[in-house]
Amino acid sequence: MNILYMVIGVILGVFVGVLPGLGGANGVAILLPLTFAMSPVSAIIMLSSIYWGALFGGAITSILFNIPGEPWSVATTFDGHPMAQKGRAGEALTAAFTSSFFGAFVAVLLITFMAPIIAQFALRFGPAEFFAVYLLTFCSFVGMGKEPPSKVIAAMMLGFALATVGIDTVTGQLRLTFDSVELLRGFDFLVAVIGLFGVGEILLTMEEGLAFRGKSAKINAKVVFQTWAQLPKYWATALRGALVGCWMGITPGGATPASFMSYGLAKKFSKNGRNFGNGEMEGVVAPETAAHAAGTAALLPMLTLGIPGSPTAAVLLGGLLIWGLQPGPLLFIEQKDFVWGLIASLYLSNLVGLIVVLTTVPWFAAILKIPFSIIAPVILVICAVGAYTVANASLDIVYMLGFGVIGYLFKKLNYPLAPLVLALVLGDQAEAAFRQAMLVSEGDLTVFYSNWLVGTIVTLALIMLVWPMYSYVMDRVRGRSDADGVEHGAST
Template identity: 75%
Template sequence: MEEFGLLMQGFAVALEPQNMLLMLVGVVLGVLIGVLPGLGGANGIAILLPLTFAMPPVSAIIMLSCIYWGALFGGAITSILFNIPGEPWSVATTFDGYPMAQQGKAAEALTAAFTSSFVGAFVAIVMITFIAPVIAGFALRFGPPEFFAVMFLSFASFVGMSKGPALKTVCAMMLGFLLAAVGMDTVTGQLRMTFGSTEMIRGFDFLVAVIGLFGISEILCSIEDGLRFKGQRAKIDLKVVLRVWASLPRHWLLAMRSALIGCWMGITPAGATPASFMSYGVARRMSKNGASFGKGRIEGVIAPETAAHAAGTSALLPMLTLGVPGSPTAAVLLGGLIMWGLQPGPMLFTEQKDFVWGLIASMYLGNIAGLLVVLVAVPWFAAILRVPFSIIAAIILVVCAIGAFTVSNAEFDITLMLIFGVIGYVLKKLDYPLAPLVLALVLGDRTEEAFRQSLLISEGSLGVFFSNWLVSTIMAAGFALLLWPLISWLRGLLPGLPARRVRPA
């Protein structure tokens, strides 16, 4: 009951006129970001984050979280109408969504996608409402060794659950740690890797790096691909919405199963993209009409959209309670909180109750606002894709430059942004993941600080990371995930052990 009372206080904060307006603006901007292929929630939030510097932290995070909800909704529009995934997790939606559009059922497919997305996010928000305070209360017992163990587990999860080669994930992560170490050492006050440059003393701002790594690199990739937008048209009316809503209860088991898959994949660092593919695969295997998937079945739209939204929303749970983001977008939001002087983690629920519960309440309201906006304005958002991409790319480039400059009002940051853009482009072409790099860049300083504090407590003994059952369990889980690719490889070599079956995407 205490959580319910705090949630009502959060609604009082979120329902303030200023926050309601920012919520609507955030959803609209998010849908625009989701519609533009490749831009993505993390990129959009990184680019627009400087706009919130003058806002109170509660209002700023409400707007940014609503940009996230809008981006989640917007990705389905291009997937279904144009067969172009607006987001990576929307790829699975194209399998049945675009065939439905070709059959003249674009409105039905869009309505099912938006409604399923709403259901998936709602399940995840309810989970956050009731589980987050419990996790935060438990985490109050954490000291530096436990915090380092949690961060180690998070990094190890990216290695163990990576879709690509584990070595590439580790290399990207090490590059992130290297970039995070540039500047002044907060413990000793000495300069590290500045090479005599005064500009490098403050280190690499994560926001400048993220804008370059995601935004600029994506523009370069899109220009290389030569995007051309041609697709189906759709207009959603009330009759279509009511007809689809009347048919959706028949698929309640599919929706709940997909939501649970999404929540689990979101809490772990697997993310929304694997969740959508896994949910689609499970739905196809468990359906009586599995052979017809890929030809325009509504179940093929419900499953990936429900899972993707559940995963994208539940990724905020470890960020709020432990200070460890579960997705690249959550990592960008984490960096924003730190810039506003807020420290995500268990103390946030004690010291900043209005902020935390205002954010959770805005999740409910932003999810509803996102559903209404996309149902009403699909034709307008789809029309954006008829603008030549050269114009869209130029606008995005200017917004990126403005965003990078406003972080510290330094022209050097624009140069850094372009350099990071080229680095991100090269990493993408070589199939190196960017998410581990961003996570290491954001959490590198905090991980190093927790590690050094732990060694100070133990007078240099690494045994402090196995000094009690809690930290030992977390570290053991981390090592298991870190070594999982090697274990899987060895299982494939040894004749006495069953080889790990690799399911094609």
């Protein structure tokens, strides 16, 4: 049954990845309620397979239609679509899928061997250490993100505010309920995610008036084997992309910056760097390897520390909490079957995903011929059903639409959604860890420097927090010194 769930999950995931307006995080969020009746092992296998398929599916639209089905597929369009226009769509798709398979395989190996070690080490963590790790996660988004730090902090603060709505679990006081009975239970993160990602994306796409135009493609065995014969030439690019992806997945960088970073490095080190953007196969290998490695490696901190490395991992984390499982080091001791069942499924679903996408590309490409005016209402109905089934409350559909408007405004104003989702999911846990640490230390903040472990993590977090300010000041100083040098040269 688990293998059947895996195949269904991969197919659903590719479908989700192909459709602009859905995404990995939203596909998992919408379909999460369908898994409530399953065992946790079966449910996580199906959900991780959906995520897997979405990673694969994003490449299909990027290469054939120049429409990134996922944010991390943008870099794939740079060389993938020019290859398709030159009649090499089969080669581009085979290279993309095989590179994705390799990147994910490296990341799963990392999870297999590193997860038990990290979990064993994390058993030494107390409330202060856990809060320090949460703080590092939040500050990493500020210090390492591409978006302006002010926007990241604003999005995160909104997430923290939404996470506090309801009853304070420590004092029993009502917070931000405004005398409303409906707000006593707070906002369910799943309803928020469905609205922010799904409905927000649909509203934006409707405004832009999306039209699909692209190349058709069919992959035959001859093209697959010919492409596989060429790929070993790019082993260094693939390995570099996998390493970049693993690093960006474990730190809260995510698949999107990993794909761009890998593409940039490949362009810099390649002999054919000048030809990138005109249909170089290496330009497809680099971003796809990194994106899949990052998407998979994000599960490592989620399982071992309970800290997601991507928005989709944050949704999966919420799923674990719904099933009564507490991600963290004890998960490896108390729920061995669950953890190793998931890791075993990652190996299998990666292989199943590769086979599925290589054999079904024409079917999924044909989906894009359906008018968006038909697809959009179908996606909205699926979103509404997903939101309703969380608590069987029709009010959640209203919340979902409200969050959809917030998601739409965020995208229009170029505010990042990932920090908001992260704060919404982890806000309660970060607050609980902080308050426990304060109770233990009787309100003494020096508890966060009480030993080398917590002190190191807090110091790293603070460096991440002030890093953008330091970079800004240094750039201004350099700019001023350059200007002075130019003036001095002119006067001389």
